[in-house]
Amino acid sequence: MKITRIETFLVPPRWLFVRIETDEGAVGWGEASLEGRSETVRTAVEQLAEVLLGQDPLRIQDHWQVMMKGSFYRGGPVLSSAVSGLDQALWDIAGKIAGLPVHTLLGGPVRDRIRMYGWVGGDEPNEIADAISERLEQGLTAVKMNASGRFARIANNRDIDGIIGRVVAAREVLGDTGDVGVDFHGRITMPNARRIIPELEPMRPMFVEEPTTPENSHLLGQLTQGTSIPIATGERLYSRNEFLPVLQAGISIAQPDLSHAAGISEVHRIASLAEIFDAQLAPHCPLGPIALASCLQIGFAVPNYFIQEQSIGIHYNQDGEVLDYLADTTVFDIRDGFIERLQAPGLGIDIDEAAVRKADERGHAWRGPVWRHTDGSFAEW
Template sequence: MKITALETFLVAPRWLFLRIATDEGITGWGEPVIEGRAETVRAAVHELADLLVGEDPLRIEHHWQVLTKSGFYRGGPVLSSAVAGIDQALWDIAGKTHDVPVHQLLGGAVRDRLRVYAWIGGDSPEHVAELAREQVEAGFTAVKMNGSAQLRPIDTLAQSRAVVDRVTAVREVLGDDRDVAIDFHGRMSTATAKRILPLLEPLHPLFVEEPVLPEHSRNLPQLVGVTSVPLALGERLYSRWDFHDVLASGIAVAQPDVSHAGGISEVRRIAALAEVHDVAMAPHCPLGPIALAASMQLGFAIPNFLIQEQSLGIHYNRGHDLLDYLLDPTPFHFTDGHAARPTGPGLGIQIDENAVRRADAIGHRWRNPVWRHSDGSFAEW
């Protein structure tokens, strides 16, 4: 079997899909994308195609090594995301070739069902509480929320109280038997995080995500030392080398993204490295159906899995959602906040190729917002 072609598709709301074809009629799908830089990653995929066309798609590890190391300049989010989508598609082909789900090729399932969480938006305590109640009624046992809007390097007591008030409102809805995770998107400085994290301890969050920017990861031991709140990080780290020092810092949860951090092959290695440090895995995935399917295959195969992000109904997806590009939505039917183990071959989903091609004919130019502080200076989004 030989690879014959790689096609990419810009798919609303902000995704990039990849289709790898073979001379035996077996095709694989991947999702190589950086949100807001889809066209850049698309170009990288097609540059890498020169190394793949005519090759055996089942030599997955060999291709990963060549794709990541044959260029003199290595690493970074663009290359790692391009490789990630290719890697997903090659695993999809392998599973379909052997007529088994990918997790079976990774050693078999280590669990029978996979816990997932739902995103909630909202600005006021009343609004976030209402949205949390909706997810409880939908059966979810965990939600994730934004911790704050923009924060100044050292902000006011009122801002700290606003963070606590919003989380308190959600905790009151969830009760003691459900979980809330809090995402700060790196909006806190180290100094602000030292103030706010201890205030969240009585609310018992599942984890606090990106309390500081990844470039300030050297400060994580300081934060671990001032709070019992589990800290999570990793959506903006792209390899096991990026994770090496972070895992040793005392974080509790690693969050590599299977569409950014080198694909199934590399995220599985990151999971093994995390296990050495007693760090759980909560893969990042506010993306499309292929990325989620790949993440779920990993979740069923790695022992230190905690919970899976998924983007059904997230605000980014207004007008277009994951199920719009699937022939069968069953793999993403969640019961009691859990996903059933997928049994279909490869990634376990059937892409509606006609819908993908129609979407690509329109395309998209999604960009993340650019935030400003009240004085006009740049603020972290």
């Protein structure tokens, strides 16, 4: 069996799908989405296709080595995202050929269902309450909210109180059994984080996410040692090498992105690394159906899997929705806060190829906003 064709599809709202076809008719799908840079990743996939075409699709780990290390210059989000999509597609093919879901190929299931959460905004207290109520009606029992929008380098009391007030409002809706994660999104400087995190302690959030930018990960130990709130990070880390120092700094939850961190192969290894530090895995995934399915396949196979993000019904899904690209949407049904174990071969989903090809005709050119502080200087988004 040989790889004969590799295609990419730029589908709304901001995703990049990858399709690998073999000479025996087996087809695998992956997702190489890199928000704001998907066109660049598309070119990277086309370049990597040069080393895959004509090769045996089942030599997944060898292909991963060549794609990640075959060039003298390595790493970074563009290369790792391109490899992610191709790696997912190769695992999808392997599972379909074997007639087994990917989690079985990874050693078999360790759980029957995975708890899910969704994003709910984070601007006004009354909006938070309404958004959480909608998520609870969707079947979720956990949510994540932004701590703030644009945030001053050294915040005033009103801004800090605003964050605390919104988390209090979230806790009131969720009660004692629901959970809320608070995403700092790298927007909040270390001086602000030191002031805000202790004040969140009484609300007992599920975690505080990305309390500093990834380039300042060396500062995380100052936060993890000063709070009982689990600290989470990792959506902008792309390898186990990059996860090692933040795990050593004491984070509780690792959040690799299956479409950024070099795919199923590398995230499976990141999970094992995290287990050594008694850290849980909760992959970042405000993305499409293929990325979500890949996350779930990892989740069913690794013991230290905590919870899974998903973007069904998220605010930015205006031109394309997760379920739009599935022939069977029931695989992602959420019941009592959980998705049941995927049973079908490969990634466990059936992609609606006609819908994908039609969406690619529209394409997208999604870009993240550029924010500025009141003095005109650049602000983290």
